[in-house]
Amino acid sequence: MHWHTHTVFNQPTPLSNSNLFLSDCALRDAVGREGAEWDTDLLASIGQQLGTAESLELGRLANGNPPELLRYSVTGERLDDVRFHPAWHLLMQGLCANRVHNLAWEDHARKGAFVARAARFILHAQVEAGTLCPVTMTFAATPLLQQTLPKPFHEWLSPLLSDRYDPHFAPGGQKRGILIGMGMTEKQGGSDVLSNTTRAEKCNDGSYRLVGHKWFFSVPQSDAHLVLAQAKGGLSCFFVPRFLPDGQRNAVRLERLKEKLGNRSNASSEVEFLDASGWLLGEEGEGVRQILRMGGLTRFDCALGSHGLMRRALSVALYHAHQRQTFGKNLIDQPLMRDVLSRMALMLEGQTALLFRLARAWDRRDDVEEAALARLFTPAAKYSVCKAGIPFVAEAMEVLGGIGYCEESELPRLYREMPVNSIWEGSGNIMCLDVLRVLAKQPGILDLLTDDFAQVKGQDRHFDRSWRQLQQKLRKPQEAQGREITQQLFLLGTGGQMLRHASPPMAQAWCRMMLDTRGGSLMSEQLQHDVLLRATGRVG
Ligand SMILES: Cc1cc2nc3c(=O)[nH]c(=O)nc-3n(C[C@H](O)[C@H](O)[C@H](O)COP(=O)(O)OP(=O)(O)OC[C@H]3O[C@@H](n4cnc5c(N)ncnc54)[C@H](O)[C@@H]3O)c2cc1C
Incomplete structure (x- = not known):
């Protein structure tokens, strides 16, 4: 483009019209x-x-x-x-x-x-x-x-299982598709849901009247929410529809919408229940157990969501680096930038391997061992992937230089979005405490890990050393070590997948980068080439 004052050149075009699946x-x-x-x-x-x-x-x-x-x-x-x-x-x-x-x-x-x-x-x-x-x-x-x-x-079951999105302001039974939200967090406590003060009193017709509030209540336009409230028998889970069976609105008042750092397309509200009608799910007192069962699924999605954001950030950064020149070379060919981008791509190789092994465990959760793996690695993945996402997107931003910090580059939006996955559905420390709980209480979990890691033992010394260190920590784990243990467990789980499925040079480079406490070493040029090819959808 020619302006009166200057010619625009060396400005990469934005990344669009790529195939998000085939390019990965x-x-x-x-x-x-x-x-x-x-x-x-x-x-x-x-x-x-x-x-x-x-x-x-x-x-x-x-x-x-x-x-x-x-x-x-x-x-x-x-x-x-x-x-x-x-x-x-x-x-x-x-x-x-x-x-x-x-x-x-x-x-x-x-x-x-x-x-x-x-x-x-x-x-x-x-x-x-x-x-x-x-x-x-x-x-x-x-x-x-x-x-x-x-x-x-x-x-409502039929619209719940349909492939339709139906935003009409109407009772769920009359719609072609419905959405369900969840309300647990109150002003005085979100991690500690037992502190909930919303009360539920049973009515003669078997339904309950709910009085109280929720401090975070996302997707308030949902057709119903699953809401925790204190009943006679303890904290219980209630089905609170937007419309009652007679077609009247339920008494759930939206007080305001949260003004959030990111996640801005989604509505998160504060609500009050003014004698709202709710229907008990299961038995009174089962609320925490039910929420925890759902929590496994939402926590896995947090890790998937953060991974997706990281993947997008990497794609944008790689696309830019292939076009932008500095000091006479494309950025991707500057040795230091090539190292930065190869490491980012290698990190996502590992995450993908672990997350999809975990997806398989969820898929086969009828098998006791698969269910135990899903139970242990879901909070570990939520903690590690969601935490890693924040600096990862910042690094991708820096690959673009100044324009990475500006809205038109997509990266500020990805950056603002990232921390929420670490906070909601159980914040970082809560995930680590959950991992410690599973390690302490799930029968046979340590034997399962030992058998699993034994299959790759001897292939990489960093992996073997890290597993020995973790075993030592697990002899007498302290609560204050929760983050350390969770992170190491996640890395070992990931390393195990890389050693099984990646090419040996790639798996070993991953282990050096993530498990060598001295900080890893340079990748060979060939490996960088392969990793970067794979990250852009060409086989490496
Ligand atoms: C955008 C957004 C949307 C949300 N939507 C919903 C929703 O739809 N429904 C819903 O129910 N909730 C929702 N939440 C709430 C979210 O799940 C809670 O904010 C979260 O669980 C933390 O609870 P809290 O805010 O009360 O923090 P707290 O429980 O006060 O925790 C604060 C910090 O202390 C840490 N901590 C707590 N206990 C311990 C401990 N024993 N040891 C060490 N550290 C500890 C936590 O990890 C956290 O980092 C949403 C939150 C956000 C940001």
Whole structure:
């Protein structure tokens, strides 16, 4: 472009019209290896569609035009609704059409459905992560609802399992698709849900009246929320619909929407229950157990979501580095930048391998050992992946230099989005305490780990040393070591997958980089070449 004053050159174009699935060799390999080969054609088509300039623009619009609280109607009646930008609805439509909210729960769900869904989730995360909140809560709530949905709402099961997104302001039973939210956190405590003060009193017809509040109540436009409240028998889980069976609005008042650092396309509200109607799910006093069961699923999604954001940040950084020249060379060919980008790509190779092994464990959770692996590595992955995402995106930003810090580069949006996955659904320390709890209480878990790691023993000295160190720590684990233990466990789990499935030079480089306490060493030029090829979708 020629202006009067200067010629514009050496300005990379933004990354658009790439296939988000085909450009990620680690993801393609993992999907096939862990049992969802059958989904690869569809994933390629989803990846193509989501990577278009039009899809990315929808993400930008949804994030740049946050939802608006409509507390009253124009005639002054209580409305308690939320208005979204049309881009939000289009993105939600895509998520539901791709069954990210229910793929694993259909009657005849295919083997590997968890794996396929994890891949779809990661692809959607790269467009606008705010939309993942409603689908992850709906996904996690569905198995419980399939078992316990109260009688007056039985006709809701069909829209719950449909592939439709239906934002109409109408009772769930009349809709083609529904969404479910969750309300646990109150002002006085979120991690410690036992401190909940919302009360639930049983009525003659078997329903309950809820009085109290929730301090965080995301997706308030959901057709129902699963809400924790104190009943006579203890903390219990209630189905609190937006509309009552007689078509009236339930007495759930939206007080305000949170003004958040990121996650801006998604609505998170504060609510009060003014004698709201709720229906008990399961038995009184089972609330914590039920929430924890759902928590496993939402926590896994947090790790997938952060991984998707990291993947997008890396793609943008790589695309830029291939075009931008400094000191007479493309950035990607400057040895120091090549090292930075190769390490980032290698880190994501490991994450992908572990996350998809974990997806397979979730898929096969009827097997005791697979269920135990999922139980242990889900909080570990949530802790480690979500924490790692924050500096990772900052590094990607720096690859772009000044423009990386500016909104048009996508990276500020990814950066603002990142910390939330570490905070909600159980913040970092809570994940580490959970890992310690599983290690202490899950029968046979240490034997399972030992057997699993024994399969790769002797292949890499950093891996072997790190496992010996962890075994020592596990003899008498201290609560204050929770982060150290969780991180090391995650890295060993990941290293084990790399040693099994990556090429030996790549697996060993990963172990040096992540497990060598002296900080690892340089990768060979050939390995850098291979890693970077794989990260851009060409085989390495
Ligand atoms: C954008 C957003 C949306 C949300 N949406 C929802 C929603 O829809 N529904 C819902 O129920 N909640 C929601 N939350 C709330 C979220 O789940 C809680 O904020 C989170 O669980 C932490 O609870 P808290 O804020 O009360 O912090 P606290 O419980 O006070 O914890 C503060 C810090 O202390 C740490 N900590 C707590 N106990 C210990 C301990 N024993 N040892 C060491 N460290 C400890 C925690 O890890 C955390 O870092 C949302 C939060 C955000 C940011």
